[in-house]
Amino acid sequence: xxxxxxxxxxxxxxxxxxxxxxxxxxxxxxxxxxxxxxxxxxxxxxxxxxxxxxxxxxxxxxxxxxxxxxxxxxxxxxxxxxxxxxxxxxxxxxxxxxxxxxxxxxxxxxxxxxxxxxxxxxxxxxxxxxxxxxxxxxxxxxxxxxxxx
Ligand SMILES: [Zn+2]
Numbered sequence: 001x002x003x004x005x006x007x008x009x010x011x012x013x014x015x016x017x018x019x020x021x022x023x024x025x026x027x028x029x030x031x032x033x034x035x036x037x038x039x040x041x042x043x044x045x046x047x048x049x050x051x052x053x054x055x056x057x058x059x060x061x062x063x064x065x066x067x068x069x070x071x072x073x074x075x076x077x078x079x080x081x082x083x084x085x086x087x088x089x090x091x092x093x094x095x096x097x098x099x100x101x102x103x104x105x106x107x108x109x110x111x112x113x114x115x116x117x118x119x120x121x122x123x124x125x126x127x128x129x130x131x132x133x134x135x136x137x138x139x140x141x142x143x144x145x146x147x148x149x
Contacts, residue, residue, distance in 0.1 A: 045078075
């Protein structure tokens with residue numbers, strides 16, 4: 001996932017570096033933290049590149065992505081790079097602090113049930129006003145000989 005910052009060398013400490021001390025031998029082992037550092041020139045942060053570079057596990061990479069998506073700077077100082085939004089699934093969009101303005105074009109088929117008007121809740125087919133099921137121009141395959149009412 002590629003993020004873009006408004007600032008050069010924007011850096012976020014997602015998890016600080018800690019030192020584990022072996023209680024028996026007193027051996028100090030550094031536990032590397034998770035740091036998201038945006039490129040100085042492009043102002044981009046590519047979580048997959050960072051994963052490779054720092055040897056993060058997939059869980060650690062996702063933790064960094066989620067942290068950035070949910071951060072208060074998201075939508076203000078940091079954004080998703082152009083084109084990234086199209087790749088996201090719903091679960092990821094749900095984690096975003098600022099939700100993308102995705103306007104879903106709904107099928108315009110209306111039906112009246114008990115005096116109330118209901119609009120079809122399906123998404124309209126690209127370039128059409130109807131979903132596949134309601135499009136009058138869509139060639140129809142009717143199951144059985146008679147369409148059930
Ligand atoms: Zn429809």
